[in-house]
Amino acid sequence: MTPLARKWLLQNSAESARDKILFQLTEWDWWMRCEDFVRTGKPIHMHAEMRAEQWQAYQRGMRSGIEPMVKEVVRRLRLPQSPLERLDIGGSHGFWSVSFCRRYS
Numbered sequence: 001m002t003p004l005a006r007k008w009l010l011q012n013s014a015e016s017a018r019d020k021i022l023f024q025l026t027e028w029d030w031w032m033r034c035e036d037f038v039r040t041g042k043p044i045h046m047h048a049e050m051r052a053e054q055w056q057a058y059q060r061g062m063r064s065g066i067e068p069m070v071k072e073v074v075r076r077l078r079l080p081q082s083p084l085e086r087l088d089i090g091g092s093h094g095f096w097s098v099s100f101c102r103r104y105s
Helices: 002-007 017-033 034-040 052-063 067-076 095-104
Strands: none
Touching: 002 017, 017 034, 034 067, 067 095
């Protein structure tokens, strides 16, 4: 494996996108069902329908590959030294909020 492939594909690499790539299979399955939603209006309850192993892959996949970016943003973004309140508006894995809380708590 080339050094570039190792960087992105090996599980123990800090910049690995391996889990996102593996989870992509489940995401593609969801997209394959979008036509059903358009035809019937019945939503895909992806979070409720996931099996335990899919949920774990989803959590790892959502975080995969962003850790270096989050570290850099948290390091560079200046907030008050002891912020009293934080708001996480959701939409993903919460890693951004966790990282800011670790930095400023």
